Amino acid sequence: MTNQMVGIEINDLHLSFGETEVLTGVNLDIQPGEFFAFLGPSGSGKSTLLRSIAGFGPTPQGSIRIGGRDVVNLPPWKRNVGMVFQSYALWPHMSVRDNVGFGLKERKMPASEIAPKVDAALELVGLTHLADRMPNQLSGGQQQRIALARTVVVEPEVLLLDEPLSNLDASLRVQMRRELLALQRKLGLTTIFVTHDQEEANTTADRMAVLDKGVIQQIGTPQVLYDTPENLFVAEFLGTAN
Ligand code: ADP
Numbered sequence: 001m002t003n004q005m006v007g008i009e010i011n012d013l014h015l016s017f018g019e020t021e022v023l024t025g026v027n028l029d030i031q032p033g034e035f036f037a038f039l040g041p042s043g044s045g046k047s048t049l050l051r052s053i054a055g056f057g058p059t060p061q062g063s064i065r066i067g068g069r070d071v072v073n074l075p076p077w078k079r080n081v082g083m084v085f086q087s088y089a090l091w092p093h094m095s096v097r098d099n100v101g102f103g104l105k106e107r108k109m110p111a112s113e114i115a116p117k118v119d120a121a122l123e124l125v126g127l128t129h130l131a132d133r134m135p136n137q138l139s140g141g142q143q144q145r146i147a148l149a150r151t152v153v154v155e156p157e158v159l160l161l162d163e164p165l166s167n168l169d170a171s172l173r174v175q176m177r178r179e180l181l182a183l184q185r186k187l188g189l190t191t192i193f194v195t196h197d198q199e200e201a202n203t204t205a206d207r208m209a210v211l212d213k214g215v216i217q218q219i220g221t222p223q224v225l226y227d228t229p230e231n232l233f234v235a236e237f238l239g240t241a242n
């Protein structure tokens with residue numbers, strides 16, 4: 001699985017649902033190969049921002065460049081992004097192997113080329129031995145690893161993760177975030193990881209953006225945000241106000 005690393009530049013992004021402006025002028029510059037976290041409370045606009053990058057939902061005002069190309073008016077399948085959600089959403093009637101290969105089959109790739117790519121993706125998440133299982137025979141953690149394999153198998157340029165570990169129990173979550181980071185490093189895949197869990201952001205992110213009410217409050221390394229929060233919201237959210 002090869003990958004050329006791309007950056008993401010977002011300029012003055014606005015998005016409203018009816019009268020309510022949910023993204024109010026977001027500016028963001030994510031470096032090629034970076035593991036970047038969006039951290040913020042529920043309702044702060046993390047998913048809306050991520051979905052805008054993926055191309056789901058209404059078209060925002062402003063620009064989103066992926067690898068220098070403005071994608072804001074492109075449909076999701078032309079953006080070279082892969083997204084993993086909180087719920088794994090595997091096809092229940094398809095084996096693990098067929099779930100992982102589904103995106104390649106949709107792209108009309110011949111079966112003889114799909115098989116080795118699926119094998120490589122399953123190896124990447126350490127689940128080669130489960131290739132012939134059905135999703136309902138897998139644990140939550142295994143299902144989420146398969147969802148990840150299914151996403152990276154099509155070789156996206158950007159990996160978007162919306163609270164992918166939130167449905168897992170606490171100890172598994174810690175293990176899986178290590179695996180996720182190792183996989184991201186191995187692939188060198190520019191990644192945005194959405195979470196409301198500050199420890200999850202801290203232990204994974206190269207840099208993070210703290211959001212509140214659709215506004216980025218601060219961007220920086222976890223260390224910088226903890227040591228020098230720029231405002232009361234960041235300080236309080238990170239639990240460092242005193
Ligand atoms: P987060 O992921 O940080 O919890 P969201 O991006 O899901 O936040 O939501 C941000 C705000 O936008 C919330 O106030 C939410 O109610 C609103 N919102 C999100 N999606 C829609 C939608 N499809 N229609 C109307 N309002 C929405």
Ligand code: MG
Nearest residue numbers: 046047048162
């Ligand atoms: Mg959300």
